[in-house]
Amino acid sequence: MPVAEKKTEASNTFTPYEPAAGEEYMNERQLEHFRQLLLDWKQELMEEVDRTVRHLQEDANNYADPADRATQEEGFSLELRTRDRERKLLKKINETIEKIDEDDYGFCEACGIDIGIRRLEARPTATLCVDCKTLAELKEKQLGG
Numbered sequence: 001m002p003v004a005e006k007k008t009e010a011s012n013t014f015t016p017y018e019p020a021a022g023e024e025y026m027n028e029r030q031l032e033h034f035r036q037l038l039l040d041w042k043q044e045l046m047e048e049v050d051r052t053v054r055h056l057q058e059d060a061n062n063y064a065d066p067a068d069r070a071t072q073e074e075g076f077s078l079e080l081r082t083r084d085r086e087r088k089l090l091k092k093i094n095e096t097i098e099k100i101d102e103d104d105y106g107f108c109e110a111c112g113i114d115i116g117i118r119r120l121e122a123r124p125t126a127t128l129c130v131d132c133k134t135l136a137e138l139k140e141k142q143l144g145g
Contacts, residue, residue, distance in 0.1 A: 014040070017117055025114050026106040035100050037124050042093050045086050052083050092125045108132050 017033045056076060063069045099105040106115050108129040115129050128136065 014121075016121060019117065025117075026103075030117065031100050031103070031105060034105065034120060034124055035097060037121070038093050038097050038100075041124065042090060042097075045090055045093075048086060049083060052079055055079070089125075096125045110136075 014037060017030060019030070023030075056079070059072070061072065063072060096105065106120060107113065108115055109127045110132040111129065113129055115126055119126055119130060126133070
């Protein structure tokens, strides 16, 4: 894949942000870059919801065979669980867009340092820097979570 295009969970492809020399962290251009990433991601998720609704409506057959019905219901259940996770993700995306609007984006909620442009491009909803996230995961593992 060319350097100019890169895959993330937020978008199929995008152009990575290249800060200018001496550019201030989380300036207006950077905030707009991340706002657009989040809006694109949100749009993709909303399109998935629409596809799911159509699929459930179109494929809702009343099979006579109990095994066929069970298979269909299991498929629907899996699809609905996936959409529920995406619903929660949409909430995080909306909260993150609010943080951008409030000029409170890109800084670790635990220690206050820069999260970093590349980490935010990989996970635009990140609220912790790599060190704090690693520490939180270690604590969770120790507590049996």
